[in-house]
Amino acid sequence: xxxxxxxxxGPAVAVLSFVAILGTSAAAAQQPDSSTIIRAVDAAVKAxxxxxxxxxxxxxxxxxxxxxxxxPVAEMTVKTDYREETGKSxxxxxxSGSSIIRSLVLDAVLDAEKRINLPANRxxxxxxxxxxxxxxxxxxxxxxxxxxxxxxxxxxxxKAPNMxxxxxxxxxxxxxxxxxxxxxxxxxxxxTGPAHVMRQYTNVNGFGMATxxxxxxxxxxxxxxxxxxxxxxxQIQLRPAK
Numbered sequence: 001x002x003x004x005x006x007x008x009x010g011p012a013v014a015v016l017s018f019v020a021i022l023g024t025s026a027a028a029a030q031q032p033d034s035s036t037i038i039r040a041v042d043a044a045v046k047a048x049x050x051x052x053x054x055x056x057x058x059x060x061x062x063x064x065x066x067x068x069x070x071x072p073v074a075e076m077t078v079k080t081d082y083r084e085e086t087g088k089s090x091x092x093x094x095x096s097g098s099s100i101i102r103s104l105v106l107d108a109v110l111d112a113e114k115r116i117n118l119p120a121n122r123x124x125x126x127x128x129x130x131x132x133x134x135x136x137x138x139x140x141x142x143x144x145x146x147x148x149x150x151x152x153x154x155x156x157x158x159k160a161p162n163m164x165x166x167x168x169x170x171x172x173x174x175x176x177x178x179x180x181x182x183x184x185x186x187x188x189x190x191x192t193g194p195a196h197v198m199r200q201y202t203n204v205n206g207f208g209m210a211t212x213x214x215x216x217x218x219x220x221x222x223x224x225x226x227x228x229x230x231x232x233x234x235q236i237q238l239r240p241a242k
Contacts, residue, residue: 032172034136037150040175041168042128048207049126054083054237057209058093061106064226074101078110087117105227116162125162127177132156134168141172144179145202148172159185164197177201177208184215193218204234 057080062072074097078090090110095102116125124131137151149169156163166182181198195217201208213229 032136032139032150034134034152037136037152037170037175038129038134041134041152041170041177042130042175044170044175044177044208045126045128051239052084052207052236053239054081055209056081056233056235057231058233060230060232061109062228063097063101063105064228066224069226072097074098074106076102076106082117085119087119087122088114090114105225109227112162124158125160127154127168127180131158131163132168137167142169144169145200147178149178154180154182156185161186161195166197176203205236205238207236209234209236 059078059080061076061078063074064071065073074095076095077093079093081089081091083089095106116122132154133156134152134154137153139150142149142151148171150172152168152170153166154168155165161184163185164180164182165185166180168177169179170177179198179200183196184194187194195215197213197215199213200211202211203209210229210231212231215227216224218224
Protein backbone atom coordinates (compact mmCIF):
# COMPACT_ATOMS: atom_id res chain seq x y z
CA UNK A 1 0.00 0.00 0.00
CA UNK A 2 1.32 3.43 -0.91
CA UNK A 3 1.70 5.74 2.09
CA UNK A 4 1.58 9.53 1.97
CA UNK A 5 3.58 11.36 4.57
CA UNK A 6 2.46 14.89 5.46
CA UNK A 7 5.02 17.32 6.83
CA UNK A 8 2.67 19.81 8.43
CA UNK A 9 -0.60 21.27 7.28
CA GLY A 10 0.82 24.30 5.48
CA PRO A 11 2.37 22.53 2.45
CA ALA A 12 -0.68 20.32 2.06
CA VAL A 13 -3.01 23.30 1.99
CA ALA A 14 -0.72 25.04 -0.49
CA VAL A 15 -0.73 22.02 -2.83
CA LEU A 16 -4.49 21.64 -2.64
CA SER A 17 -4.98 25.37 -3.26
CA PHE A 18 -2.67 25.24 -6.25
CA VAL A 19 -4.59 22.28 -7.70
CA ALA A 20 -7.87 24.12 -7.11
CA ILE A 21 -6.54 27.21 -8.88
CA LEU A 22 -5.42 25.12 -11.84
CA GLY A 23 -8.84 23.47 -12.01
CA THR A 24 -10.60 26.84 -11.87
CA SER A 25 -8.35 28.25 -14.57
CA ALA A 26 -8.99 25.28 -16.83
CA ALA A 27 -12.74 25.59 -16.35
CA ALA A 28 -12.59 29.34 -17.04
CA ALA A 29 -10.60 28.69 -20.21
CA GLN A 30 -13.34 26.39 -21.45
CA GLN A 31 -16.14 28.85 -20.72
CA PRO A 32 -16.84 31.49 -23.40
CA ASP A 33 -16.24 35.04 -22.30
CA SER A 34 -19.32 37.29 -22.37
CA SER A 35 -17.50 40.39 -23.64
CA THR A 36 -15.77 38.39 -26.38
CA ILE A 37 -19.08 36.98 -27.63
CA ILE A 38 -20.71 40.42 -27.58
CA ARG A 39 -17.83 41.89 -29.60
CA ALA A 40 -18.28 39.04 -32.10
CA VAL A 41 -22.00 39.85 -32.41
CA ASP A 42 -21.23 43.54 -33.01
CA ALA A 43 -18.61 42.60 -35.60
CA ALA A 44 -21.00 40.24 -37.43
CA VAL A 45 -23.71 42.91 -37.60
CA LYS A 46 -21.18 45.49 -38.78
CA ALA A 47 -19.91 43.11 -41.48
CA UNK A 48 -23.47 42.60 -42.71
CA UNK A 49 -24.19 46.32 -42.84
CA UNK A 50 -20.93 47.12 -44.57
CA UNK A 51 -21.02 44.11 -46.88
CA UNK A 52 -24.57 44.32 -48.28
CA UNK A 53 -25.52 47.14 -50.62
CA UNK A 54 -29.00 45.76 -51.27
CA UNK A 55 -31.10 42.65 -51.65
CA UNK A 56 -34.45 41.34 -52.82
CA UNK A 57 -36.47 38.64 -51.07
CA UNK A 58 -39.94 37.15 -51.40
CA UNK A 59 -41.96 37.32 -48.17
CA UNK A 60 -45.18 35.45 -47.43
CA UNK A 61 -47.37 36.85 -44.63
CA UNK A 62 -50.22 34.96 -42.98
CA UNK A 63 -52.60 36.16 -40.25
CA UNK A 64 -54.39 33.79 -37.88
CA UNK A 65 -57.12 34.58 -35.36
CA UNK A 66 -57.45 33.21 -31.84
CA UNK A 67 -56.03 29.68 -31.58
CA UNK A 68 -56.75 28.61 -35.15
CA UNK A 69 -53.43 28.38 -37.00
CA UNK A 70 -54.74 26.05 -39.70
CA UNK A 71 -56.73 28.52 -41.78
CA PRO A 72 -55.33 32.06 -42.18
CA VAL A 73 -57.86 34.86 -42.27
CA ALA A 74 -55.59 36.91 -44.53
CA GLU A 75 -52.47 36.30 -46.62
CA MET A 76 -50.12 38.41 -48.64
CA THR A 77 -47.01 37.67 -50.70
CA VAL A 78 -44.70 40.57 -51.46
CA LYS A 79 -41.37 41.12 -53.12
CA THR A 80 -39.19 43.24 -50.86
CA ASP A 81 -36.47 45.41 -52.36
CA TYR A 82 -33.92 46.79 -49.90
CA ARG A 83 -31.40 49.46 -50.89
CA GLU A 84 -28.95 50.97 -48.47
CA GLU A 85 -29.53 54.50 -49.70
CA THR A 86 -33.36 54.39 -49.63
CA GLY A 87 -34.52 51.56 -47.37
CA LYS A 88 -37.28 49.07 -48.21
CA SER A 89 -39.97 49.07 -50.87
CA UNK A 90 -42.63 46.44 -51.54
CA UNK A 91 -44.39 44.98 -54.55
CA UNK A 92 -47.52 42.95 -53.76
CA UNK A 93 -47.48 39.69 -55.71
CA UNK A 94 -50.70 38.20 -54.31
CA UNK A 95 -53.18 38.69 -51.50
CA SER A 96 -56.29 36.98 -50.20
CA GLY A 97 -58.65 36.84 -47.26
CA SER A 98 -60.14 39.66 -45.21
CA SER A 99 -59.38 43.09 -46.67
CA ILE A 100 -59.93 44.63 -43.24
CA ILE A 101 -57.31 42.38 -41.63
CA ARG A 102 -54.90 43.02 -44.49
CA SER A 103 -55.33 46.75 -44.03
CA LEU A 104 -55.19 46.85 -40.23
CA VAL A 105 -52.51 44.20 -39.72
CA LEU A 106 -50.41 43.48 -42.80
CA ASP A 107 -50.31 46.99 -44.22
CA ALA A 108 -49.37 48.23 -40.75
CA VAL A 109 -46.54 45.68 -40.56
CA LEU A 110 -45.15 46.74 -43.94
CA ASP A 111 -45.42 50.44 -43.07
CA ALA A 112 -43.56 49.84 -39.80
CA GLU A 113 -40.80 47.97 -41.63
CA LYS A 114 -40.45 50.84 -44.08
CA ARG A 115 -40.04 53.35 -41.25
CA ILE A 116 -37.54 51.21 -39.36
CA ASN A 117 -35.38 50.71 -42.44
CA LEU A 118 -35.16 54.34 -43.51
CA PRO A 119 -31.49 55.39 -43.56
CA ALA A 120 -32.04 57.80 -40.66
CA ASN A 121 -33.76 55.18 -38.48
CA ARG A 122 -32.34 51.72 -39.08
CA UNK A 123 -29.18 51.98 -36.95
CA UNK A 124 -31.38 52.31 -33.85
CA UNK A 125 -32.85 48.82 -34.35
CA UNK A 126 -29.64 46.89 -35.01
CA UNK A 127 -29.01 43.93 -32.72
CA UNK A 128 -25.82 45.35 -31.26
CA UNK A 129 -24.53 46.29 -27.81
CA UNK A 130 -25.11 49.94 -28.72
CA UNK A 131 -28.86 49.30 -28.65
CA UNK A 132 -29.09 46.37 -26.22
CA UNK A 133 -27.68 45.39 -22.86
CA UNK A 134 -26.35 41.89 -23.52
CA UNK A 135 -25.24 39.16 -21.15
CA UNK A 136 -24.17 35.61 -21.88
CA UNK A 137 -26.58 33.17 -20.26
CA UNK A 138 -25.24 29.74 -19.27
CA UNK A 139 -22.38 29.59 -21.75
CA UNK A 140 -23.59 26.11 -22.74
CA UNK A 141 -23.55 25.27 -26.44
CA UNK A 142 -27.04 24.75 -27.89
CA UNK A 143 -27.81 23.17 -31.25
CA UNK A 144 -30.23 25.19 -33.42
CA UNK A 145 -30.80 23.97 -36.97
CA UNK A 146 -27.55 22.04 -36.74
CA UNK A 147 -25.55 25.10 -35.67
CA UNK A 148 -23.64 25.38 -32.40
CA UNK A 149 -25.04 28.45 -30.67
CA UNK A 150 -24.67 30.52 -27.52
CA UNK A 151 -27.58 32.32 -25.88
CA UNK A 152 -27.47 35.90 -24.64
CA UNK A 153 -30.05 37.69 -22.53
CA UNK A 154 -30.87 40.99 -24.23
CA UNK A 155 -32.66 44.09 -22.94
CA UNK A 156 -33.25 47.10 -25.21
CA UNK A 157 -31.79 50.36 -23.97
CA UNK A 158 -34.72 52.28 -25.49
CA LYS A 159 -38.27 50.92 -25.52
CA ALA A 160 -39.94 50.59 -28.92
CA PRO A 161 -42.39 48.15 -30.58
CA ASN A 162 -39.59 46.70 -32.72
CA MET A 163 -37.16 46.21 -29.81
CA UNK A 164 -37.20 42.80 -28.12
CA UNK A 165 -36.63 41.94 -24.47
CA UNK A 166 -35.63 38.28 -24.43
CA UNK A 167 -32.96 35.93 -25.77
CA UNK A 168 -30.58 36.15 -28.72
CA UNK A 169 -28.88 33.01 -30.03
CA UNK A 170 -25.70 33.50 -32.05
CA UNK A 171 -23.31 31.19 -33.84
CA UNK A 172 -20.60 30.22 -31.35
CA UNK A 173 -17.89 30.43 -34.02
CA UNK A 174 -18.47 33.88 -35.49
CA UNK A 175 -21.29 35.65 -33.62
CA UNK A 176 -23.75 35.72 -36.54
CA UNK A 177 -27.38 35.90 -35.44
CA UNK A 178 -29.30 32.61 -35.53
CA UNK A 179 -32.49 33.33 -33.58
CA UNK A 180 -34.16 35.99 -31.45
CA UNK A 181 -37.17 35.46 -29.22
CA UNK A 182 -38.91 37.51 -26.56
CA UNK A 183 -41.45 40.21 -25.85
CA UNK A 184 -41.61 43.55 -27.65
CA UNK A 185 -40.54 46.23 -25.19
CA UNK A 186 -43.45 48.49 -26.11
CA UNK A 187 -46.98 47.92 -27.43
CA UNK A 188 -47.58 49.17 -30.98
CA UNK A 189 -50.89 50.78 -29.91
CA UNK A 190 -53.22 51.29 -26.95
CA UNK A 191 -55.47 48.53 -28.34
CA THR A 192 -52.95 45.69 -28.11
CA GLY A 193 -50.50 44.34 -25.59
CA PRO A 194 -46.80 43.66 -26.22
CA ALA A 195 -46.23 40.98 -28.82
CA HIS A 196 -44.36 37.73 -28.28
CA VAL A 197 -41.97 37.62 -31.23
CA MET A 198 -39.55 35.15 -32.80
CA ARG A 199 -37.30 35.45 -35.82
CA GLN A 200 -35.08 32.73 -37.26
CA TYR A 201 -32.00 33.42 -39.41
CA THR A 202 -29.83 31.45 -41.81
CA ASN A 203 -26.47 32.07 -43.41
CA VAL A 204 -26.75 33.62 -46.88
CA ASN A 205 -23.50 34.65 -48.55
CA GLY A 206 -21.88 34.68 -45.13
CA PHE A 207 -24.52 36.96 -43.54
CA GLY A 208 -27.38 36.25 -41.16
CA MET A 209 -30.67 36.73 -43.05
CA ALA A 210 -34.20 36.09 -41.74
CA THR A 211 -35.97 32.91 -42.86
CA UNK A 212 -39.00 32.79 -40.56
CA UNK A 213 -40.73 35.16 -38.16
CA UNK A 214 -43.71 34.99 -35.86
CA UNK A 215 -45.53 37.53 -33.70
CA UNK A 216 -48.42 36.84 -31.32
CA UNK A 217 -50.39 39.66 -29.68
CA UNK A 218 -53.68 40.12 -27.84
CA UNK A 219 -55.97 42.94 -28.87
CA UNK A 220 -59.10 44.42 -27.32
CA UNK A 221 -60.68 44.60 -30.77
CA UNK A 222 -59.50 41.35 -32.40
CA UNK A 223 -58.51 39.01 -29.58
CA UNK A 224 -55.41 36.94 -30.22
CA UNK A 225 -53.69 37.59 -33.54
CA UNK A 226 -50.75 35.61 -34.91
CA UNK A 227 -48.69 36.83 -37.85
CA UNK A 228 -46.16 34.54 -39.53
CA UNK A 229 -43.62 35.48 -42.19
CA UNK A 230 -41.63 33.16 -44.46
CA UNK A 231 -38.66 34.55 -46.41
CA UNK A 232 -37.27 32.91 -49.56
CA UNK A 233 -35.26 33.51 -52.73
CA UNK A 234 -32.75 36.04 -51.44
CA GLN A 235 -30.79 37.87 -54.10
CA ILE A 236 -28.02 39.80 -52.39
CA GLN A 237 -26.03 42.64 -53.92
CA LEU A 238 -22.66 42.79 -52.21
CA ARG A 239 -20.75 46.00 -51.78
CA PRO A 240 -17.52 46.09 -53.83
CA ALA A 241 -14.53 45.15 -51.71
CA LYS A 242 -12.43 48.07 -50.60
